[in-house]
Amino acid sequence: MNGTSSTAVHGIPHQFNVSAAISALSSKGVLLPVAGAVFSLIFFLLPFISSPKVDAPIVGYRSVFELTLLLRLRFLFGAKDIIRNGYSKYKNVIFYVRRIDIDVAVVPTKYLDELRLLPISKLSSLHALVANLVGEYTYISRILESNQHVRVLQTHLQGNLEKFLGWAEEELNDIFETTVPNSTEWQEVDIQDLQRTIVSRIMSRVFLGYPTCRNKEWLHLCLAFTVNVFATSFALRMFPPFLHSFIARLLPSRYWIRRNLDKAEKLIVQLIDHHAERAAQKAHDPGMHREDEIASLLDWMIENAQGNEAEPQKLAARQLILTLASVHTTSMALAHALFDLCAHPEYMVPLREELLDVLQQPGGLCKRNLEQLHKMESFLAESQRLNPPVLLTPQRQVMQQICLSDGTILPQGTRIAFASAAIAMDPIINPSPEQFDGYRSLHKHQHDLEHGIKVNKHAMAVPDKERLVFGHGKQACPGRFFAVNEMKMILARFLVGYEFKFPEGKERPRNFFLEEYIVPDPRAKLMMRNRKM
């Protein structure tokens, strides 16, 4: 996946990705290592995988005679059933699943309350992410040096949500004028690619500001980096750690990660210079408003850097990591929502009516109006419930031994995760879980209101034991409030201006699974045309 080509990049993101993994695995740079993996597994890998650290059942074996190697290989494409069966059998106790590179302890949600506020020094999502992405060889381990990428979202993005959503809307207006197909005739559209284009422009506007958000080279980097990171990490995870340094040198995708980072750094240096020029202008013109200085999250990161955080190399890596966390997750969720809308067209009219009603208020797609789109939020939440990006979330690495309230010990080095997707399909939590009910969370909230519970614990961005798609606790996704509003804003534009349907003879595309990651079929398209007003 080269760093300059202008062809569309199909990628998926950790919670962050799977079509990246799928296209990555099918790219010729990775086929060889994948084939080698089988050999490697048989002869080397098994002795190197640490055995379970917690005394808990291991799920998934078909019989006592099944080889562990086969179970690990089956997890590659059969994780959904293995985890779901494990969850139905051991809902309230810890059980293990065997991934190709590690055993993961799946922990029941009864422990969430005591785990959610533990400091990162004890239980770390970052370390789990870095390990999943084989960070030492994909340069992702740089995020362990500081948490600046989380601070900027938790403080500046979250604190100025309205302003950033305003910028998002501006960018969206331009995208709909210049990029989104415009025709009164039905035409087939690669809707996943279109969503990636839209979301990467919006995120770049927020992260780097205007005009970088329209810089083709940067936009390509955003998508290529994720694909290259996933391609490299999936290939490496097939091999025992002692071979990683050797295999990494053979992987073209790893070479391209390095190139992506170098290019990003050059661009960031220009932006740092620009920031310095504006700061100098301000020194001459004290009347200049502070708002003019902070034109992007990058500006905030420069101004609020601690230690060596403002070094261009570090800022560039963090910007790409922010992109990796935000673009594919959001664009995939939007693609799923449109697939679900076509599969359940009865929702189109009520969602559109709610939207047109809200748009009677001044402010267009401002935060206040977006918050009124209750049906749309419920619909998006249902689409995510049935099509989450990851089956096991949140994931954490135990950094120091933890003793749980019932005496259960989680030893240092244990990888823990929650069976988020299986929980969402639990009929006690969500009756008739296989059925798509676009108003499910709306009805739950209405039911709560009737019983005097005013707080909306069913709001999409509020992490809850029964809804873990954005993680949970202190380390839950720091971009989730922006993400939900952004998705509503984009879906609203499509609903107002367009009609959709599946191509002739097609139905809702199935999802692909790779380990715990889920992606929509990367080949799936939609038909769209301008709506007659």
Ligand code: HEM
């Ligand atoms: C539908 C869209 C999204 C989904 C489903 C999603 C999901 C997640 C999940 C499950 C986590 C891990 C949380 C945990 O371990 O408890 C996470 C982390 C993260 N997300 Fe999101 N996310 C989305 C959009 C975004 C957006 C738009 C941004 C940026 C504005 C963002 C930034 C991040 C970052 C930086 C992290 C890593 C935090 C860390 O390093 O600990 N995400 N996300």
